[in-house]
Amino acid sequence: MDKRGFRTNLFKVLFQFEFCEPEQMQDKLSLFLQEEGIVREQDYKSLEKKLTDIINHLPELDAKIEAYSNGWKKERIGKAELAILRLAIYEVLFDDIPDAVAINEAVELAKLYTDEKAPGFINGILGKVAREKEL
Numbered sequence: 001m002d003k004r005g006f007r008t009n010l011f012k013v014l015f016q017f018e019f020c021e022p023e024q025m026q027d028k029l030s031l032f033l034q035e036e037g038i039v040r041e042q043d044y045k046s047l048e049k050k051l052t053d054i055i056n057h058l059p060e061l062d063a064k065i066e067a068y069s070n071g072w073k074k075e076r077i078g079k080a081e082l083a084i085l086r087l088a089i090y091e092v093l094f095d096d097i098p099d100a101v102a103i104n105e106a107v108e109l110a111k112l113y114t115d116e117k118a119p120g121f122i123n124g125i126l127g128k129v130a131r132e133k134e135l
Contacts, residue, residue: 001043004105007087009036011109013051014083022055054090061086064093068128069121080113081122088126092133099130 001009009032016028029051033044054061062074065085074082088106091097103126110119 001038001040006043006046007105008109009033009038010047010050010054011083011087011113013047014054014087015080017051017055018079018082025051025055053094054086057090057094058086060093061089064089064129065125068125078114078118081110081118084109084114084122085125088122089129092126092129099133103127103130 013025013029013032016032017025020028026048029044029048033039033047038044038047065077065082066072066074069077077085084106087109088102091102091105092099095102103123106126107119107123110122114122
């Protein structure tokens with residue numbers, strides 16, 4: 001699986017996370033991978049590890065989202081937008097992916113899976129997170 005496919009699949013599983021209990025995530029991930037035809041053990045382990053790490057950082061990720069979303073509470077943000085933001089903020093803060101790549105990939109996901117205003121909203125929040133990180 002290439003990096004873009006990996007990120008897209010991770011986004012889709014994070015999106016599903018909003019509709020289930022944390023203890024159901026393992027089953028959701030397995031079912032998702034079967035439905036998508038992802039059978040390589042390495043892909044499964046990589047997605048599982050990254051998903052677990054993102055979930056472990058949710059309080060910090062959500063705090064960044066609320067801090068930079070101009071008064072919008074997390075509950076008001078669309079589920080797809082929330083999943084994209086969580087993934088991208090995780091990549092900016094905790095992954096070895098260049099900030100510009102993480103932001104660009106998040107905007108591209110938003111163009112595919114959200115409404116027309118969301119890419120700008122996501123880009124704005126991620127730009128603030130990246131600038132804060134540089135300080």
